Amino acid sequence: MAYTRKDVSTLTAAEKRRFVAAMLEIKRRGEYDEFVRTHIEFFVPDGEYGLRSAHMAPSFLPWHRQFLLDLERALRRVDSSVTVPYWDWTRDRSASALPWTKDLLGGTGRRSDHQVTTGPFAYAAGKWKITENITDEPYLTRDLGRAGAPIALPTRSDLDGALADPVYDVSPWDSTCRTGFRNRLEGWGTGSGSASWRNHNRVHKWVGGVMLGGASVNDPVFWLHHAFIDLQWSRWQNRHRGARYLPAKPPGPGDDQEGRVVARQQRMPPWDVTPEQLEDVSRIYRYA
Amino acid sequence: MSVSVGGVSVGREPVRPGAVRRTRREALRGAFGAVLAVALVPVVAASRPTRSGEDPGDTAFDETYRGRRIHGVLKGSWQVTVDGRPLHLMRRADGTWLSMVDHYRSYPTALEATRAAVDELSPGRELREADGQMGQMHMGGDHGVHA
Numbered sequence: 001m002a003y004t005r006k007d008v009s010t011l012t013a014a015e016k017r018r019f020v021a022a023m024l025e026i027k028r029r030g031e032y033d034e035f036v037r038t039h040i041e042f043f044v045p046d047g048e049y050g051l052r053s054a055h056m057a058p059s060f061l062p063w064h065r066q067f068l069l070d071l072e073r074a075l076r077r078v079d080s081s082v083t084v085p086y087w088d089w090t091r092d093r094s095a096s097a098l099p100w101t102k103d104l105l106g107g108t109g110r111r112s113d114h115q116v117t118t119g120p121f122a123y124a125a126g127k128w129k130i131t132e133n134i135t136d137e138p139y140l141t142r143d144l145g146r147a148g149a150p151i152a153l154p155t156r157s158d159l160d161g162a163l164a165d166p167v168y169d170v171s172p173w174d175s176t177c178r179t180g181f182r183n184r185l186e187g188w189g190t191g192s193g194s195a196s197w198r199n200h201n202r203v204h205k206w207v208g209g210v211m212l213g214g215a216s217v218n219d220p221v222f223w224l225h226h227a228f229i230d231l232q233w234s235r236w237q238n239r240h241r242g243a244r245y246l247p248a249k250p251p252g253p254g255d256d257q258e259g260r261v262v263a264r265q266q267r268m269p270p271w272d273v274t275p276e277q278l279e280d281v282s283r284i285y286r287y288a
Numbered sequence: 289m290s291v292s293v294g295g296v297s298v299g300r301e302p303v304r305p306g307a308v309r310r311t312r313r314e315a316l317r318g319a320f321g322a323v324l325a326v327a328l329v330p331v332v333a334a335s336r337p338t339r340s341g342e343d344p345g346d347t348a349f350d351e352t353y354r355g356r357r358i359h360g361v362l363k364g365s366w367q368v369t370v371d372g373r374p375l376h377l378m379r380r381a382d383g384t385w386l387s388m389v390d391h392y393r394s395y396p397t398a399l400e401a402t403r404a405a406v407d408e409l410s411p412g413r414e415l416r417e418a419d420g421q422m423g424q425m426h427m428g429g430d431h432g433v434h435a
Contacts, residue, residue: 043391047379056380113410134388136414174381175394187392190382197393204392212408214388 004288005227008085008099009092015085016104020120022075022082023220024127031074035067036132036217038270043214046174051260053269056175058168058246059262060186061233062278064226066271069284071223083285086227089203090156095144105221108144114209116140121220134213141209142219153206154199159185162199163236168246173261180246181236185229200229231287237279245275349399356406358399366398373415375405389415 011019026032042054042063054063068084075082087099099105106119116139121128123139130138145151162184169180175188187201197205203225204211210218237243245264251257262268264276347362360368366385368375376388377398384394389405409415 043378045378045386046381047383113413133416135409136416137410141410172381176381188380188394201392208408212390212392214391216391 002283003083003285005083005231005285006085006288008087008104008224010288011085011104013103015081018079019075019082019085020104022078024120025078026074027128033132035071036215039067039217040132040214042270046176046260049260051262051269052174053262055186056188057261058173058182059268059275060182061230062245062262062268062273062275065230065233065278065281066268066273068223068226068230069281072285084223084227086231086287087221087224088228089153089206089225090159093153099221099224100144105219105224106140107142108147109140109142109209111147113137114141114143116142116209130210130215130218133210133215133218137210140219142211143208145206146208151202151206154187154202158199158202159232163232163239166240166243168236168243170246171251171255171257173247173251173257185232200225234287245279346397346399349402353403353406356409358402358406360398360402362398368398368402370402370406370409370415373417375402375415377401 006015023032039054044050044052044054044056046052046056053059054067057063072082072084075084085099092098094100095108100107102119104119106116106121108114109116115137116122117124119125121140123129128140130140162181165179165181165184167180169182170177175183175186176190177183177188178190185199187198189196189198204216207219207221207225210216211222216222247261247263248265250259250263250266251261262275265274267274348360350357350359352358356371358368358370360366366377368377377385378387379385380394382394384396385398385401386392386394387401387405389408390401395401395404
């Protein structure tokens with residue numbers, strides 16, 4: 001029977017406690033750091049050679065959907081009542097409200113070094129030492145809203161701009177696509193101004209600290225953010241009935257993207273699963 | 289749908305022959321992998337030709353930025369260090385650059401991407417020595433050495 005992923009603002013005290021406990025337990029077991037490494041490994045940018053499955057590619061959505069399912073499976077092995085909540089950043093926009101409370105993810109980092117010092121993932125609590133990282137901090141870092149040069153979270157209107165696009169993705173299937181639901185949601189723009197990072201990308205930037213880098217999975221909010229991104233895929237499908245994942249077929253010989261993107265029925269590394277198999281997950285989970 | 293993260297080892301065959309890259313974990317497993325990883329370290333950002341041209345004069349920088357020594361040289365690929373530690377830069381298809389530190393937006397030049405990475409470093413913190421190697425594994429295997 002399908003389980004439910006809830007809006008983080010609706011969790012009971014017990015649900016928050018059990019989510020946190022399961023996260024800390026998979027961290028203790030060493031399973032969590034595997035997720036961090038996997039995400040680092042699979043960030044292949046589109047200006048370089050190789051298959052892109054996780055970012056700057058059509059499979060951005062199914063890749064993170066499977067990634068979330070794996071994390072959730074690990075959590076549910078610890079506590080079968082746990083699911084990944086989602087953070088609706090179009091509504092919960094304060095740096096001091098959920099999910100940034102002491103009983104869940106803890107708050108922003110302190111001014112001097114952005115170290116998170118509150119909540120269960122604070123270094124001093126002793127259960128969330130960061131071992132896979134780009135910089136040498138052993139502690140979680142955040143700079144919610146970027147105090148030094150403030151930016152705003154994406155708005156409902158920004159998100160609607162992505163959801164309104166009736167086409168899943170377009171050639172050349174990368175970060176330069178100006179249309180298509182996938183890149184409008186993933187958020188790669190052009191130029192260097194603030195308009196160049198939108199929706200998904202902008203949220204990473206807003207959280208700051210470790211969420212800004214290749215090791216962003218170290219911040220538990222990664223999962224709450226990506227659950228909300230994942231929800232947008234379902235919403236988009238509901239809004240555009242019959243619209244499917246694209247490309248349906250692999251780019252052919254002579255196409256610069258040949259062998260570099262995952263088509264609908266192709267295997268999506270590192271898993272033995274295709275985007276098509278992940279288009280409908282209603283038998284596994286649903287969103288409340 | 290039946291694969292857990294433990295199943296990362298499952299289903300590694302390329303989607304198309306020659307298209308998939310070797311992952312860092314694969315590369316680090318076994319003697320061959322260890323040798324490969326070491327061999328790839330000097331190649332920090334092997335890049336594809338880009339759609340937009342690159343300023344031919346923009347091939348090196350060496351400066352102190354916010355108290356950090358940043359150094360970069362374009363030798364087929366950008367080799368960048370911050371306080372002597374490798375910073376992996378990646379290229380977008382539009383010719384802009386992003387770093388492992390600041391991963392969700394890009395900058396017009398390698399220098400700007402490097403300065404942006406420094407902006408994110410807290411006082412007293414450094415890049416991990418492994419970054420260059422870790423980043424290199426992004427392109428890994430057959431696709432990592434086109435520079």
